[in-house]
Amino acid sequence: xxxxxxxxxxxxxxxxxxxxxxxxxxxxxxxxxxxxxxxxxxxxxxxxxxxxxxxxxxxxxxxxxxxxxxxxxxxxxxxxxxxxxxxxxxxxxxxxxxxxxxxxxxxxxxxxxxxxxxxxxxxxxxxxxxxxxxxxxxxxxxxxxxxxxxxxxxxxxxxxxxxxxxxxxxxxxxxxxxxxxxxxxxxxxxxxxxxxxxxxxxxxxxxxxxx
Ligand code: GRF
Numbered sequence: 001x002x003x004x005x006x007x008x009x010x011x012x013x014x015x016x017x018x019x020x021x022x023x024x025x026x027x028x029x030x031x032x033x034x035x036x037x038x039x040x041x042x043x044x045x046x047x048x049x050x051x052x053x054x055x056x057x058x059x060x061x062x063x064x065x066x067x068x069x070x071x072x073x074x075x076x077x078x079x080x081x082x083x084x085x086x087x088x089x090x091x092x093x094x095x096x097x098x099x100x101x102x103x104x105x106x107x108x109x110x111x112x113x114x115x116x117x118x119x120x121x122x123x124x125x126x127x128x129x130x131x132x133x134x135x136x137x138x139x140x141x142x143x144x145x146x147x148x149x150x151x152x153x154x155x156x157x158x159x160x161x162x163x164x165x166x167x168x169x170x171x172x173x174x175x176x177x178x179x180x181x182x183x184x185x186x187x188x189x190x191x192x193x194x195x196x197x198x199x200x201x202x203x204x205x206x207x208x209x210x211x
Pocket of ligand 1: 009010012013088109111177
């Protein structure tokens with residue numbers, strides 16, 4: 001059984017996709033043991049509660065400085081003893097201490113095709129604003145392992161999404177979530193649960209199904 005801690009910040013639609021895919025068996029042999037939000041009162045925590053999953057809020061506002069918040073976040077993750085930490089719309093920079101505690105055991109969803117439109121300043125709607133400003137015809141989403149960089153760890157899965165005339169950042173964000181994020185995040189978790197992701201240097205390989 002792959003035990004997940006899912007870290008969220010807001011709407012929790014990626015969390016909901018994971019909950020739903022575990023429920024319908026698309027994700028095998030996996031259980032969410034804790035949801036951690038850095039913001040109180042967000043819909044993601046309601047989604048966790050509705051699914052009977054423990055939800056905790058660990059907010060920087062409750063700590064005197066960033067170092068104390070980072071320590072609390074690490075403790076909050078460790079307490080749940082996860083096999084995999086999933087960043088699902090989590091708007092917090094992961095400190096080195098957490099990366100070191102969970103090497104190649106933290107994954108993130110980015111709403112663009114890394115290495116495009118990622119790194120400093122590219123998060124949430126800003127990603128899609130950049131896509132529309134540059135006029136690219138194809139965007140998408142990426143699931144990757146988290147390393148000490150920003151959106152720089154080994155890529156696990158990507159899925160392309162068409163940019164259409166008349167798209168606003170909000171319309172495009174929704175299409176990327178529906179057509180890409182909510183598909184590849186569950187699939188990446190299922191592949192990891194089945195032991196089918198092999199890290200090769202700074203890349204990954206999907207191993208064939210066991211016959
Ligand atoms: C999504 O666009 C996700 O890619 C980004 O945060 C946004 C909100 O995600 N990281 P969610 O609805 O909270 O899962």
